[in-house]
Amino acid sequence: MATQQKRHLHHFQFGGSGSQTGIIQLCRSFFSWGMLLTLLLFFGCEPEPPAHIKDPGHLMFLGFPNRETQCSRCHGEEGTGGMFGPKIRDVLQRKSRDYVREVILHGKGEDDDGMPGFAEHLTPEQVEQLLDFLAAWNDSLTAPANP
Numbered sequence: 001m002a003t004q005q006k007r008h009l010h011h012f013q014f015g016g017s018g019s020q021t022g023i024i025q026l027c028r029s030f031f032s033w034g035m036l037l038t039l040l041l042f043f044g045c046e047p048e049p050p051a052h053i054k055d056p057g058h059l060m061f062l063g064f065p066n067r068e069t070q071c072s073r074c075h076g077e078e079g080t081g082g083m084f085g086p087k088i089r090d091v092l093q094r095k096s097r098d099y100v101r102e103v104i105l106h107g108k109g110e111d112d113d114g115m116p117g118f119a120e121h122l123t124p125e126q127v128e129q130l131l132d133f134l135a136a137w138n139d140s141l142t143a144p145a146n147p
Contacts, residue, residue: 057133060126069121071130079137085115092135100134101127 049064062077063070074085081087091100104127107117122130 055129055133055136056126057129057131060122060130061133066121069118069126074115079134084113088134089137092131097131097135101131104130 049059049062053059053062059065060069061071061079063072071085071088072079072082074082075088076082076085079087079089103115104122105117105119108115
């Protein structure tokens with residue numbers, strides 16, 4: 001009798017034959033599919049850029065197509081400053097285009113609180129598009145109109 005109880009306990013704990021095995025396999029299958037779905041959603045669902053925004057510099061500022069170069073993450077969607085970055089709406093009124101280009105490419109600040117450089121993530125053409133967008137942006141409440 002004790003041997004039968006031990007065998008039953010062994011099957012339940014370690015996936016032996018019987019209905020417990022079916023439940024364990026079902027749970028494993030559900031967990032595997034759940035993890036796969038979560039990973040697909042996390043890595044495969046990039047949001048689409050807003051259809052009304054056509055300016056490539058504006059799209060870049062908002063993080064399209066490359067989230068690693070999303071200026072708005074630190075500087076706010078309207079460029080009025082954010083939790084980590086200063087106001088940049090009128091940066092080209094205060095600083096030269098060459099200076100801003102260097103900051104975009106190579107960053108600014110010595111510590112982790114400074115702005116990182118994006119030379120590895122942006123082509124020269126993309127940097128110029130971003131600078132053109134910033135130049136067109138004035139201190140109004142909205143981004144420049146798209147052509």
